[in-house]
Amino acid sequence: MAKAPVLTPQAEDFPRWYQDVLAKAELADNGPVRGTMVIRPYGYSLWERMQAEMDARIKEAGAENAYFPLFIPESYLTREAEHVEGFSPELAVVTHAGGKELEEPVVVRPTSETVIGEFMAKWVNSHRDLPLLLNQWANVVRWELRTRIFLRTSEFLWQEGHTAHASEADASAYAHRILLDVYRDFMVNVLAMPVLVGRKTRQERFAGATNTLACEAMMGDGKALQMGTSHELGQNFAKVFDISFQDSAGAQQTAWTTSWGTSTRMMGGLIMCHGDDRGLRIPPRLASTQVVVLAIRDEGGVVDAVRRLGDELRSAGVRVKVDDRTDTSFGRRATDWELKGVPVRVEVGPRDLAAGEVTIVRRDTGEKRQSPIAEVAHRVEMLLQVIQDDLLAEATRRLEERTAEVATIDEAREAAATGFARIPWANLGEEGEAALAEHAVTVRCLQRADGTVPRSEDEDGVVAVVSRAY
RNA sequence: CGGGCUGUGGCGCAGUUUGGUUAGCGCGCUUGACUGGGGGUCAAGAGGUCGGAGGUUCGAAUCCUCUCAGCCCGACCA
Structure with a gap:
């Protein structure tokens, strides 16, 4: 399988x-x-x-x-x-x-x-x-x-x-x-x-x-x-x-x-x-296409229904695309939109329509939920906000989990193998910076302990954030 | 600048050592049928100056010389 x-x-x-x-x-x-x-x-x-x-x-x-x-x-x-x-x-x-x-x-x-x-x-x-x-x-x-x-x-x-x-x-x-x-x-x-x-x-x-x-x-x-x-x-x-x-x-x-x-x-x-192993994940506020309404099959008025849903979402201010290319298999199209990271898919097939429902799928989590047709616009708008927030929360969690507070240059180098290291600038200095550079680790920026921007690098308590970089 | 590797349909590769008819394969593409709720199946097709030039030979993707391009390592630079 x-x-x-x-x-x-x-x-x-x-x-x-x-x-x-x-x-x-x-x-x-x-x-x-x-x-x-x-x-x-x-x-x-x-x-x-x-x-x-x-x-x-x-x-x-x-x-x-x-x-x-x-x-x-x-x-x-x-x-x-x-x-x-x-x-x-x-x-x-x-x-x-x-x-x-x-x-x-x-x-x-x-x-x-x-x-x-x-x-x-x-x-x-x-x-x-x-x-x-x-x-x-x-x-x-x-x-x-x-x-x-x-x-x-x-x-x-x-x-x-x-x-x-x-x-x-x-x-x-x-x-x-x-x-x-x-x-x-x-x-x-x-x-x-x-x-x-x-x-x-x-x-x-x-x-x-x-x-x-x-x-x-x-x-x-x-x-x-x-x-x-x-x-x-x-x-x-x-x-x-x-x-x-x-x-x-x-x-x-x-x-x-x-x-x-x-x-x-x-x-x-x-x-x-x-991005994840299934492709892009575009945050809704950025996405050029926030929602794709996907006709699973041309049967039982599905194509008409997706077009109506597309119009409805568009007039609700959502950036939406209708995918009614039913000559291409559903699986192929679903995968393509997933690769492109479109935040929400509204999937409509004969089974859904018969029940007066559609299937709403989140790209970020893969979670699928049934929704009454009349509630689609409302639910989609809520979901776009949730996805936006969840993507930020997930990225923030990774940043925190993979940032180490260290005191020495050796510890900084070790931590930089997998993420960021924060080391007091006083413990590093330009000599330490040069030493780390030998290992492709660079000082990304100097911050105050609370993450704000210092007025100069000589301020007390300035911290260097070091890591490998693109 | 030095060393190594690679150039073959759109993409990824095999074939080169040991020259031999129509240069293969996977993906993609086209057409059709059957399908259809997570990259469907089957069938039939299209698509190639084998990076380029010269040479050896009855015959070169394959051997030789030159050349171009790309990749990796080192050096240089920061």
Whole structure:
């Protein structure tokens, strides 16, 4: 009776499971150029949902969308010393165009601090022009050697926010606000992923930043994934690009800038956080399809009934798909929707209809329940909420169970084999950090004991969260 | 940069050591019948410059030379 599993079981080979899910759930393919990816319609529909939810939060935080060019003069990159040092190994540079060698090569943007800095300088003249809060949705290119779809690709999609402020305090507050009110809020409440927030160590800091903040999540195999970062850039870019303004006293001042980003990497996080041996499990609030109404067989008015149910759910505000492809076997279709992680299936067959009922199935637990037809919309709406909460609770439980409180570097290394370790930063330090790196264990972030973001790494009681990472 | 491995229908592979007619298999795909409450069964089909170029030979997926691409290990870099 036991059929060959559709996916490689997670416990057998997690990376293989990940690849299987990408293919079977029709999320993405490898592109023809090494390290590139093709995002398929179902995968892209999930990304569009992420964009919509993120975009609303970004705008709520006051930033406006704009668009800057893909091509950046190479000379821009070289202006900020750390920035160019950090990015030059992975730049794609265009040296020829229009059949000729270019006088000045242009780089394909790996990130846009430099072009945006150039224009901020032009647009900012007075303290009344600040804060300047910009965001763009774009693709970027970083030539990566080891690539994995969604997690690390040479080209990926993201949003990058860039802001300029009149004071360091204002810039810092905004970078923190984005981290907490936009990124963490989205990840916890929409993706149902518990994330740790904290500061990056000097080692892990963004090239050109004075401080990098991050959201880190735990995947199903206990490894960490950085889900989003928010940087305080100090005056590094403002000085180099001359983003300056006259303050209310008439004095010329240099602005303070921030940048922050989240990318299609979150897709990888979503897959590896909630996925199980049967495929994806998409949290309802994110799902592009929250419910599929499935006709088991074309008999006894089943097809009409599923269409009516689909309309009813749609008008109740549920994102619903009707599957009446009765020329494909029920088992095949049920498995396909399960692989795609659609949170709820409403299965309707002749037996159900004869009883005036339908079968409601939860993807997360596999639990099936009969429901009177008249109650479907109500029950489905309740269930979507429950599933959302349960997925978050389950991921939170795993994070807690697989996080160890340790005191020594050896203990930290041992704990990182299966999950996260929290070790006092005073017990680790940059030397300990380097020692752990020898074992592919890195400091994901520095936190206060209560999980909040410290103002500096020198604060008393700062804890380092260490683990293996993607 | 050095070492190793692999290139054969969409995907995964066998065949290569020891050259020999129409290059196989699984999955997927097409068509039909029977089916139908968790990837159905059976039947009939479609689909191939064997990575590329050159060579040896009566004859090359198979042997030789060159070349391209990908993967793994090491080195380098962080």
